[in-house]
Amino acid sequence: MAPEKQEKTVSSTNKLTAASFRELLERLALADGAGEEEESVIPKKFEEYKFWKTQPVPKFDDENDVEGPIDPNTNISAVPTEPLRMLKDFEWVTLDVCDEKQLTEIYSLLTENYVEDSSSMLRFDYSAKFLQWALMPPGYVKDWHVGVRVKSSGKLVAFISAIPVQVRVRDRVFERCSEVNFLCVHKKLRSKRLTPVLIKEVTRRCHLKNIWQAIYTAGIVVPSPISTCRYLHRSINWKKLYDIGFSPLPLGSSEEREIERFGLPKKTELPNLRRMEAKDVEQVCDLLTRFLERYELAQLFTHKEVEHWLLCGNPVSKGPVIWTYVVEDPETKKITDFFSFYSLPSSVSGNPKYNHISAAYLFYYATESYPRDGSDSAQEKYIHRLKELLQSALILANNFWNPNFFLLEQKHLISAIHYGKDVRHSTVTNHTIPHHFHFLYFNHPRRPQQTNQNLSNHLRGVFTV
Numbered sequence: 001m002a003p004e005k006q007e008k009t010v011s012s013t014n015k016l017t018a019a020s021f022r023e024l025l026e027r028l029a030l031a032d033g034a035g036e037e038e039e040s041v042i043p044k045k046f047e048e049y050k051f052w053k054t055q056p057v058p059k060f061d062d063e064n065d066v067e068g069p070i071d072p073n074t075n076i077s078a079v080p081t082e083p084l085r086m087l088k089d090f091e092w093v094t095l096d097v098c099d100e101k102q103l104t105e106i107y108s109l110l111t112e113n114y115v116e117d118s119s120s121m122l123r124f125d126y127s128a129k130f131l132q133w134a135l136m137p138p139g140y141v142k143d144w145h146v147g148v149r150v151k152s153s154g155k156l157v158a159f160i161s162a163i164p165v166q167v168r169v170r171d172r173v174f175e176r177c178s179e180v181n182f183l184c185v186h187k188k189l190r191s192k193r194l195t196p197v198l199i200k201e202v203t204r205r206c207h208l209k210n211i212w213q214a215i216y217t218a219g220i221v222v223p224s225p226i227s228t229c230r231y232l233h234r235s236i237n238w239k240k241l242y243d244i245g246f247s248p249l250p251l252g253s254s255e256e257r258e259i260e261r262f263g264l265p266k267k268t269e270l271p272n273l274r275r276m277e278a279k280d281v282e283q284v285c286d287l288l289t290r291f292l293e294r295y296e297l298a299q300l301f302t303h304k305e306v307e308h309w310l311l312c313g314n315p316v317s318k319g320p321v322i323w324t325y326v327v328e329d330p331e332t333k334k335i336t337d338f339f340s341f342y343s344l345p346s347s348v349s350g351n352p353k354y355n356h357i358s359a360a361y362l363f364y365y366a367t368e369s370y371p372r373d374g375s376d377s378a379q380e381k382y383i384h385r386l387k388e389l390l391q392s393a394l395i396l397a398n399n400f401w402n403p404n405f406f407l408l409e410q411k412h413l414i415s416a417i418h419y420g421k422d423v424r425h426s427t428v429t430n431h432t433i434p435h436h437f438h439f440l441y442f443n444h445p446r447r448p449q450q451t452n453q454n455l456s457n458h459l460r461g462v463f464t465v
Contacts, residue, residue, distance in 0.1 A: 079207040084200055086148065087192060092201065095145040095159070097135050103128050105156045106147075111347070114184040125347045125356065133321040134181070138304040139164050141209060144178070146202050148194065157186040160198040162206055166300040167215060168292075173300065178206045180216045215299075227297070236360075236394060237403030238262040243353055246404075266399070268392040276324040276338065281307045283335040284326065284366075291366035310340050310364065322363065323396065339365035339389045343402055359404035360397035365389060 083092045095102050110126055126134075135145060140163055148158035162178040180202060185194050206214065238258045241247035249258065276284065285306040292298035301309070310324040324340035340363040345356050369385035371378035390407075397405050 074210065074212055076208065076210055079204060081208070084197055084204065086197070087194075089151055090148050090157070091151050093147045093149050093156075094143055095147045095156075096142065097132055097145055100128075103131060106131060106145075106159055109156050109159055109186065110182065110184055113186050114182070123347045125345045127321075127345070129321050130342075130344070133308075135161055135163065137163050137308050138302065141205075143205050143208075144202060146198065146205065148198070157189055158194050158198060159184045160202045162202050162214065164209075164211070165215065166302075167213070167297065168300055169297050174213050176209075176211045176213075178211050178214045180214050231406050234394065234405045235262050235403070236264065236398045236405055237401075240354070240357075240403045244348060244351055244357055246357070264395050264398050266395070268395050270327065270388050270392045272327050272330055273325055273392055274328065276311060276326045276340075278307070278311060280326050280328075280335055280338075281311065284310060284324075284338050287335055287338065287368070288364060288366045291370060294370060310338075320400075323400065324363075325392065325396065337365075337367040337369070337385070337389060339393050341393055341397055341405075343397075343400060357404070358402045359406055360393075360400070360402035362390075362393065362405070362407035 086092055095106060097103050097106065107126065107128055110131075111123060114124060114126075144162040146160050147156050149156055160180065160183045162180045165177050165179045167174045167177045180199075183195065183198060185192075185198070203214070206212075235241050235247050238247055238261070239255065242249060242255065242258070247258075249255065281303050285301060285303050288301060288306065292300070310322060320343075322340055322342045324338060326335045327337040328335055341360045342363055343358050343360050345358045348355055348357050367382070367385050367389065369382050371382045394405055
């Protein structure tokens with residue numbers, strides 16, 4: 001099933017620009033919401049971070065080589081059982097994302113306040129199905145969907161969430177960890193400094209479940225990243241992006257030439273490629289687990305989690321949120337490769353032709369073709385396979401009406417992207433969103449991983465989405 005097209009006419013004539021979309025991506029991170037006190041992308045001295053210096057996070061110059069928590073305290077009895085003190089006109093609430101009314105409240109808060117460019121022309125528009133998919137993985141904790149309401153009106157004005165995850169850092173597995181996301185404060189309340197209180201409150205609730213570590217991302221530099229990568233962008237429907245104002249018409253080119261340049265086949269050419277089915281969960285989980293062993297930091301998945309995150313139409317979302325495709329050997333019935341992507345729409349204001357734009361985001365992928373040694377032939381084989389998989393992902397994303405395709409930068413993906421000199425036949429054009437995303441690990445020594453921009457031949461680094 002494909003998402004519905006949304007191409008309603010609006011009245012203004014302002015245009016979305018690539019800079020607007022880039023700014024939107026820059027704001028898509030926890031620390032952007034947490035950064036009410038720190039707007040600069042240039043790191044300050046650790047002591048200047050009023051909030052983060054009070055938290056169990058490493059300093060920028062920390063040379064600690066010891067693995068383990070910064071704060072070793074795991075005494076649940078010492079954790080307060082009551083929520084943190086809230087401003088007098090507001091109150092804490094726990095949101096039930098299974099309740100349609102409350103889910104709509106979360107959706108409205110995020111749509112109107114979560115991530116937008118400074119001109120307010122472009123906003124991420126998370127659907128209710130997407131939010132349930134993101135907030136309700138196996139073992140999710142209802143108490144970790146934290147909201148703040150105005151006492152007098154009951155209006156939801158702030159939100160933060162966490163979900164349980166398993167994380168491996170080198171040889172150590174943290175079976176009880178959390179991933180924090182969707183930190184949002186109403187625009188009119190940004191001066192109230194609710195963000196630090198939200199972070200502390202969701203941390204307290206995690207502690208009550210005996211969870212003392214968390215992973216999160218930041219679009220600005222806060223203490224202290226364990227890895228950094230960029231988003232890469234590939235135009236799919238150039239004409240639509242041009243009409244919206246995202247893609248320019250290069251000097252000396254024409255619309256027809258650009259349409260041809262970014263054109264894609266209607267059908268994939270990769271043999272034995274098909275949509276993932278429930279029967280594939282065990283094999284996909286096994287392939288993904290082995291693939292992630294190549295990385296120093298990675299999330300670990302159970303069969304139920306693979307079913308939730310990768311199977312289209314899973315029992316939670318009951319609709320198309322994620323698209324996953326597998327390559328199955330017709331003789332052995334073995335799954336040799338898979339890739340997945342999700343679609344995230346953004347609302348566009350001020351354009352006479354379109355009021356929404358969708359983008360596909362590469363999610364998890366794995367292949368048996370990953371290099372088992374550092375030889376040139378192994379690297380070339382791996383890069384060629386990635387090219388085939390990414391090309392198929394682009395074609396399928398285009399068929400589901402996504403004019404944009406984004407992926408987080410990794411060395412071997414870069415090599416696949418620039419495969420071949422003729423841009424019409426390369427997987428993804430040399431068009432990057434020049435912004436860095438920083439991965440952070442709460443209550444764990446920094447001991448930085450190699451950045452995804454500079455991975456070694458053995459794929460060391462971070463692999464989590």
